[in-house]
Amino acid sequence: MSAKQEPVRILAPHSFRDVLSRRALLQIGAGSVGLTALLAACGSDSKSSSGSTAETAGSTATSGSTASSTGGSAAAGSILGDYSTVVNKSSGTLAMYTWGDYNDPSIVGDLADNELGITMKVDYYASNEDLITKLSTANGNSGFDVVVPTGPYIPQMIAKGLLQKFDKSKLANIVNVDTPYLGQDWDPTNEYSVCKDWGSTGWMWDTTKIKGDIASWKDFITAATGEASGNVSVLDTAVNLLGMYCWANGLDWNTEDSAELDAAEKFLVDEFAANIKAFDSYPSTKIAEGAYTLSMAWNGDARQAFSRIADAGGNPDDWKWALGSPDTELWMDNYCIPAGAPNPDAAHAWINWLLTPQISVKDLQYHGYNSGMKNMPALIAELAPDLTLGDMIFFSDEQVKSMHTQKITSAQDRIADIYNKVKAKAGG
Amino acid sequence: MTAAAITPGSTMAPAEATHTAGPNRRKKPDVLRIVLAVWCGLVMVFLFIPIGLVILHSFNRGGSFSIWSGHTSTKWWGTLFDSDTVLPALLTLVGITVVACLVPLLVRVTTGFRHKVLSQWAGPLGFLVGVIVVGMTSDWFRNVFREKGIGDAMRNSFIAAIGATLVAVVLGGLAGVALARNTGWWNKPFMIVVFLILVTPEIMDAIALAGWFQRVPFRLFTKEFLGFAPGMLSLWVGESLYASAVVTLIVRARLAGIDASLEEAAGDLGAPPGRAFRQITLPLISSALVAGGLLSFTICLDNTIIAQLVSNAGSSTFPVFLISQLRSTVKPFVGAAAVVLFAVTVGALAFVAVVLKRSGDSSSQIAATLAGG
C-alpha cells in the first residue's frame, strides 16, 4: 500500500490530462490510493462490487435506513469514499422507456437483477416527441416506471401531468451529482428529474474534402454552403438549426424577437436549406458509410464516429471534431418517473443505483456522455483509466461556460414552422 | 373460373404439352423463354440481395450493422444468444425429429411393410413432439436470449403477429363471406369502410387507437390477459386492422367466383345454416383463409407505427425496437435477430406447407388465392 502519485498519473488517460484538475490529483494523492485498491477498481469491469474490500470501506452510506452499503470497490482512501453509495433493494419488474442504446446492457441485464433484485424491461423511443405522444395517449396507463426526457421538455410534461414527483428519501445518491447539473431551469428543485447525462453540440468534418479549419459556427456555415454543399447533415431538431444561425451571428438561441426569427428564417430557408443532405441526429454510422463530409453532431455520437470510420476501413485521422464555438448547446437527459408508474419503488431504486459512481462511470464508458458526477476526472482516473477520446466527453470549464440550455419559449411554434419550411426546401 | 381457380396449375401442363408437341411451331429454341428465364433469375437476385447482406452482416465483427469491418465473427450471435441454453434445446429438437423420421424406416425394415400414412406424418409429428418436449423440459424460451430487450421484442413480435393474424382471419373471413353472400343495403358502405381501412395512413390509426384504448370501456384491452403481457390485446386489435381488410378482400374475391347455389342446395336438403357453413362454405374459402393468413402474418410482423403507439411497457415488438435503434446505431446482432426471425417464420411456414401438402392441398393453389385475384 505504498501510495505514490506516479502510478496514478500514468494511469490517467492521455487525452484526459488537460482536464484533470490539480485538485483531483491532490485528492487522489491525499487519499493515498493503494495500488492494489486501484487495480481492483480497474479490474472490476464485469462486476462492480466484489465485496472483498467492503470491510475496510466502512459505511459510506449517508442516509436511508433501508440501505445496504455496496462497499464494493469503495476501498479505504479511494476517491469513492467521497460519494454516497446507497443501494436500495427492490423487487418486481421495472419497465424503462429510454433512448436506443443508452445504457450498458450488462447494467440493465444481470447487474440490475443481482444487485437490486429487479427484472428490467426496456423499450425504446426515438425522440422526445415520441415519448410525449406515447405517454399522453396512454393517459397514465403506459406501464412505464422510468423515462428519460431531455430537459426542456420536462415543463410541458409536468404541465400535462405526465410525471410524478420523486420521493427524495429514496434518492440518497443525488448528492453525488455535481452542482452545476442540479437545479436546472426546467426543474429548479429536482423534484421530478435528475441528470442522467449531458452533452453538447459541435461538428465533424472530412479534412481531405474540406480544406482549412472549421473553428466556429460561422466557419461551419461557410463550409456547409461552400465546399461541403450537398454533403452536409444537420441534427434533426428545430432548435439546433436555429442555434447554428444564432451562434454564428452572436444572437441568443432562445430569442423570441420576431425580427431576429424572420431573419433566421430568411437565411435558413433561402440560403442554407438547399445545401443540406440529411437531417440526421446520429450521423456517426453514415459518416463511416461516407454519406457526409460535414456533420453537425452531438459529442457522444461524434466520438463513436471515429471508431466506426476505422471499422469501415477508413482513416479516422481524416476526420476532425470541434465543439461549437463561440457558443453552443448544453442538453441534458434526465431520469423521471411517469405518472401512474406501476412500480415506483423499483424506479427510485434504479435511479438511485445509477447515481452511484461505479455504475455511473460504467454506464458512461458505454454511451460516452458525461453523467455529471462530482469530481469526474478523479473518478475516471480511478474507475476507467483506459477511456479513449476523453476530451470529447469532458469539457474545460471555459467550454462549459459557453454552453447554453434550450428554453421552451413562446417562439416554439414559430421555430417549428421555420423548420418545416427548411425541410420542405431541402427536399425540393 | 371455378375449375381454373381450384386447380390452376394443372391446366397449364397439358397446354404446354400440346404447345411443344406442335412440330411446325417449335423448331428453334424458345428465345423468349430464355430471355424471360434470365430476367426472372435477375429479379430473384434482386430480391435476395438484401437478405444475403443481412445474413452476411450479422457476422460482422465491427460494431455497426451497416458497416462491414472486413472480418467475420460470430460474436454478435454470442451476444444475442445464450449458447448454454440454445445448443441443448436445438440438439434435443433435432434429435427427436430425426428419431421420428427413422420410425417408419424401422417399421419397414422390421415388418417389411411400408406404411404410407406413417411415413408421411412421422417427420412433422416428431417435430411437433420435439417442440413440446423441449418446451416442457427447459424454459429455453425464457433464457435463450442474452440480450433481454431484443429477446422480449422478438417474442412479443411473434405473439402479437400470431394473435393479430388469428383475429384478422376470423374477422376478415366472416366479413368476406358476408360481403360475398348478402346483398343488403349495408354491403356498399361496408365495402367502403374496408377500402378506407386500406388507404388510411398507419400513423392515423395509431394515434386514434392509442387514445381510444384509454377510454374507460376499452381499458381492459390494455390490461394483462391470460398471462399475455399488458398491451398485447390492444396490439392484436391494432395490427389486425389492416390485415383483416386484406383478408376480407381475398375471401370475398374467392367466393365471388362461386355462386351460392351450393349452400342453397345444402339448405334445401335440410342442413341448418351452421352446418352448411361448416361443410360447404368453410372448405371453399379455406385456401383463401390460409393465403390471407400468410399475408396477414407478414403484415402484422412488420407493423411498426401502430405497434409503437399501441403497445404497452414490455409488449413492444421487434420493428419498434429496430426503429428506435435506427436513430442511433444498429448493432449487428439486430441482423442476427432478423435472421432468426426469418428462419423461424420460414420454418414454421414450411412446416405448415408440408402439413398442407400431405393433407392434399397444392402449393400453387395457395399462391393463387394469396393474390386474391
Add this chain to the structure above:
Amino acid sequence: MIWYVLFFIVPIAFIVVYSFGAKDSSQRIPVDLSSPSFHNYGEAFSKTFFTTFTATIKIAVVATVLTVVIGFPVAYFLAFKVQEKWRAVLLALIIVPSFTSFLIRTLAWRIPLAPNGTLSTWLQDWGVISGPISVLETRTAVQIAIVYNYLGFMILPLFVALDRIEGVLREASKDLGAGRIATFMRVTLPLGGPGIAAGVLLTFIPMCGDYVTATVLGGAKGNMIGALIDSQFKGAQNWPLGSAIAVLMIGAVLAVLAVGALVVFGTQAVLRRRRRVDIGLVGVSS
C-alpha cells in the same frame, strides 16, 4: 361490422374532427376545438407540404409502373414458360424475402448503396463510375428500395391472373393466325388486366403511406408524405395539421386510383365483369 365501428370508424372520426381544430400543446391531447375551421387544410395545401405531396405521388406512381414492368415478365414466365415442379419453388422464392423484417431489408439497402461501400469501390476500380456512388439520402435510393419492397406484392397477383388464362385461348389465337405479339396484346394482356389492377391496389396504396423507406434511406431530399404526417403528429405535436394532411392524402390516393381506373375502363372494355369489383369500388368511394 360492429368491430370496425368500434375500432376504426369512431376512433378515426375523432382524428378527422381534430383536423378542424387548432394546435394547443398544453393539453394532453394537443388540440383546441373551440374554433373549428378549415385553416389546417389551407396550410396543408401550402407550398411547403405540397412539394412533398407531389413527390410522394410521383415516387409511388413510378414505383408502381416499375413493379409492373419488372414483375410482369416474371409472372409471365412463371405462368407459361416454367415446368410445374419448378413453379412452386420459384413462387416460394418470391414470397420468402417478404418474411424478413421490412425494416431490416430496407436498412440492408444502405450497404450496397453506401459511397464508401464495397460495391462503390468495385465500380470505381473497374471504371464504371468516376466518383463514389451518391445515391443514399436521395429520391433514387427511396425509389429503388420501394420497388424492391413491393415487387412481390405485384408479381403474385399478376401470376394468379395470368395463370388462370386458359392455355387453350392462347393456342386458339395462334391457330387463327395471330402472331406472338398480337396474341399477347389481344389475349394475354387484357385477361391479365385484373391481376395488374389487384397488384396496383396492393402496391400503390401502401407505397403512398410508406414511412419506413423514406425515413431510412431518404435523407432530406427523399421525404415522403407518410413520414411528413408522422412528423406532424409526433415531432411537431401538431395533430390538427397532421390529421388534415392525412385526410388529404387519403383523398389524393383515391383520386389517383379513380383516374387510373377510368383509364383502364376506357381502354379495356374487354374486362370480365366480375373482375371489376375492386376497381369499381374506387369509383364508388371517391
